[in-house]
């Protein structure tokens with residue numbers, strides 16, 4: 354198949370895409386229209402927790418699609434109850450609302466916090482979020498996000514998202530007023546450049562929230578579901594948030610997300626939250642299959658082994674080339690570069706022959722790595738060796 358045979362201009366032009374069409378995926382590898390293979394260290398932007406077309410997911414899709422796909426969220430269905438039970442048992446949260454995307458889950462978290470403010474805090478509605486944060490692409494979640502330029506892109510913004518600085522507790526304290534109802538953040542800023550919150554900051558936020566009667570909301574759309582080496586990232590910070598959102602890895606590649614809350618924060622009344630596809634059995638059955646792999650014996654230990662291999666390999670490259678270093682948690686990691694050649698590296702990695710390598714540069718001077726959680730030791734080694742050669746090639 355030739356690329357020119359596809360009429361790509363029938364799609365809205367929302368980003369610049371390379372001249373290739375993917376037709377097949379298996380584990381950590383993708384194949385394009387021309388049969389070229391690519392080692393995938395993006396995995397749908399940290400979505401495909403088990404890699405491409407995981408057999409467990411295929412089985413769940415086939416079995417569930419022959420049973421029941423969509424009875425409507427107005428009725429209970431078995432897989433959504435099974436997944437809700439697993440998620441609540443694995444966390445400190447008591448209740449789940451399933452959604453179809455991370456943005457929709459965060460939109461739900463914002464609504465839940467505002468409702469809680471109406472019930473418990475005299476109508477307080479402001480949610481303090483962080484500069485450089487990313488919470489999604491709906492109007493409210495774009496307003497909650499701290500991405501440069503997003504405050505004016507679709508003006509006017511949704512009101513009520515004052516911005517503080519990650520890991521600067523005083524910057525949060527300074528924004529609190531009578532209208533503040535919550536503090537919301539990513540435990541590791543993903544799109545912002547793989548910037549982890551410090552333990553001290555997270556614990557400080559919890560104390561600040563308790564002092565002022567605020568909710569603490571963690572957006573774990575990217576960090577949740579084993580990505581950082583524990584089922585949820587908050588578990589590594591010694592804090593108990595009130596609300597958590599999940600997305601990306603929870604469906605392993607099918608559209609699934611979740612809004613979770615402790616009983617005290619589960620204040621929706623009938624009619625205030627919903628959605629045609631929420632908790633549909635097809636996607637939640639896949640969620641159950643993905644969850645059971647992540648929760649299986651030794652799985653998280655192997656995630657941490659791969660994370661250590663990746664971290665050490667990236668640090669060796671940083672030492673070899675005098676780069677600023679590497680950082681991250683679990684299998685969400687970044688290599689900091691000594692110049693704005695990230696996009697050039699991404700391009701060179703993709704076009705190399707015979708096999709391409711898919712990398713991501715969320716900032717020009719930074720590469721982000723988010724492989725499948727079951728990526729093999731050999732594929733990780735291959736990526737590190739290719740990256741070594743690419744850095745040499747691109748920096749010269």
Ligand SMILES: *Cc1c(COP(=O)(O)O)cnc(C)c1O
Pocket residue numbers: 453454455456457459487488489490539543544572573574575576600601
């Ligand atoms: C990807 C992401 C979102 C948005 O999720 P979508 O499914 O794209 O709507 C929200 N928050 C964080 C932290 C993310 O990484």
